Amino acid sequence: MKRAVFLDRDGVINEVLTHRVKFVNEPKQFYFLPGVEVAIKSLNDYFDYVFVVTNQGGIGLGFMKEKQLHKIHDHMVAELEKKGATIHEVAYCPHKPKAGCKCRKPNSKMIVDLGKKFKIDLEQSYMVGDTDTDIQAGKKAGTRTVFIGKHDPLADAVYPNLKEAAQWIIQDLKIGNNPQ
Known part of the structure; x- marks a missing residue:
């Protein structure tokens, strides 16, 4: 079985609700957070896959069409590739909040589906997010969880950014809390 890191997008990989951008509805509104490229590249060295799982x-x-979202994700993946960092697949929930779908986090369908498709051992994998719904989705899927922010009582770890979270994930893996 393989291992993976599942990353939320907005607030983990890119800016959202900042002075430059409120929401990302086109590629020119996509700004990487500091250290993201380095963090993902380091995760690529230790994990079989790095995925993005995002509520959109x-x-x-009606603020954006799926075609626009694909352009944003293509831009994100291409820019990361230029820095030697790889996102293997992006999964997203296009449904409205409170639509009752099974894919929207805090539900775990996006994570579980990627796990089945790529033969991932979810217990040996990590979900990283900046909201309680990300952490809940990871817990429901059976992953370890890392919260980006100041505090989350459900998360296995809390860090202020993806770069520091990636360092902890790699160390956690090495010390055997999540052996292969």
Whole structure:
């Protein structure tokens, strides 16, 4: 079985609700957070896969079309590739908040589906997110969880950014809390 890191997008990989951008509805509004490229590259060295799992309710609410979202994700993946960092696949929920779908986090369908598709051992994998719904989705899927922010009582670890979270994940893996 293989191991993976599942990353939320907005607030983990890119800016959201900042002075430059409120929400990302086109590639030119996509700004990487500091250290993200280095963090993902380091995770690539230790994990079989790095995935993005993101709620994108703006589609269901009519703020953006799926075609626009694909352009944003293509841009994100291409820019990371230029820095030697790889995202293996992006999964997203296009439904409105409170639509009752099974894919929207805090549900775990996106993580579980990627796990099945790529033969991932979810117990040997990690979910990283900046909201309680990300952490809940990871817990429901059976992954270890890392919260980006100041505090989350459900998370296995809390760090202020992906770069520091990646360092902890790699160390956690090495010391055997999550052996292969």
